[in-house]
Every structure is written in C-alpha cells, then in structure tokens.
Amino acid sequence: MPRPRCCRRIAGEPACRVFKPAGIPASTLEEVVLSLEEYETLRLADHEGLYQEAAAERMGVSRQTFGRAIASARGKVARALVLGCVLRIEVPEAEAGPTMRDFLCSACGHAWQEPFGTGRPKACPACGADEFHRAGCTGNASPCGHAK
Numbered sequence: 001m002p003r004p005r006c007c008r009r010i011a012g013e014p015a016c017r018v019f020k021p022a023g024i025p026a027s028t029l030e031e032v033v034l035s036l037e038e039y040e041t042l043r044l045a046d047h048e049g050l051y052q053e054a055a056a057e058r059m060g061v062s063r064q065t066f067g068r069a070i071a072s073a074r075g076k077v078a079r080a081l082v083l084g085c086v087l088r089i090e091v092p093e094a095e096a097g098p099t100m101r102d103f104l105c106s107a108c109g110h111a112w113q114e115p116f117g118t119g120r121p122k123a124c125p126a127c128g129a130d131e132f133h134r135a136g137c138t139g140n141a142s143p144c145g146h147a148k
C-alpha cells in the first residue's frame with residue numbers, strides 16, 4: 001500500500017485537551033495553544049523517546065518540519081509552566097472524528113465495531129453473512145462528522 005504523503009499522521013487524540021493551573025479562574029489566565037501536530041512531536045520525541053528522525057518519519061513529515069514543530073511546542077509548554085498559562089491542544093474537527101465504525105448485521109442483528117482505515121469487513125463476525133451495513137458513527141457529536 002503506498003504511503004499517503006499529503007496528510008500528517010497523528011496517532012490519536014490527547015487524553016486531555018486543556019490543562020489549567022489549579023485554583024485560578026481561567027478568565028484571568030493567558031492561554032497557550034498547542035497545535036495537534038506540535039503535541040504529537042512532544043508525544044513521540046519526549047514521551048515515547050523516539051529520535052527526531054524516527055518520529056518525523058512516523059508522522060510523515062520532514063526532519064526539518066519536525067524540528068521546527070517540536071521547538072515551537074517546547075517553547076509553548078515551557079511558557080505555560082513558567083508563567084502559569086492555560087495550555088490548550090487544538091484538535092481540528094477532521095482529526096477529532098470518530099475512530100470506530102459501527103456495523104450492523106441484517107441477518108442476525110449482531111452489532112460490532114471496526115476501526116477506520118481497515119476497509120469494509122468481509123462478513124459478519126457472528127454469523128458469517130455478508131448482509132450488513134454501516135450503523136452510523138460514534139465518538140462525535142455530529143451524526144456523521146468523519147472526514148471523507
């Protein structure tokens with residue numbers, strides 16, 4: 001399978017999108033916004049401990065692009081820690097879409113989930129019939145907000 005070059009790959013959403021100093025109203029705090037890409041550089045290089053070259057490859061970006069993104073990310077995180085800012089990770093809607101697809105078998109009524117990007121399942125895992133259909137999306141506020 002050829003590797004897509006257009007999209008920067010992000011493994012997943014952050015566990016928490018907003019980090020706020022305790023005991024201070026958010027309205028009085030400066031906000032630092034980290035892009036999802038910047039967050040991913042920190043996750044791969046500083047959390048998983050990958051070399052920048054390997055991490056850049058994992059994300060499908062050049063070593064230079066990765067270097068710029070992580071420098072910016074580290075600067076922002078440092079600023080938030082030192083000055084006591086709200087740190088927000090901006091997750092674009094397309095990235096924040098559902099990660100699982102629901103399927104429903106019309107033969108036996110079995111419902112199950114498959115992750116995105118794995119292609120259409122061949123048969124119902126319960127009865128083996130191929131009479132099944134997508135039963136909508138999960139994990140998003142909109143009924144079907146996933147990117148085409």
Ligand SMILES: [Zn+2]
Pocket residue numbers: 105106107108109110124125126127128129
């Ligand atoms: Zn079935």
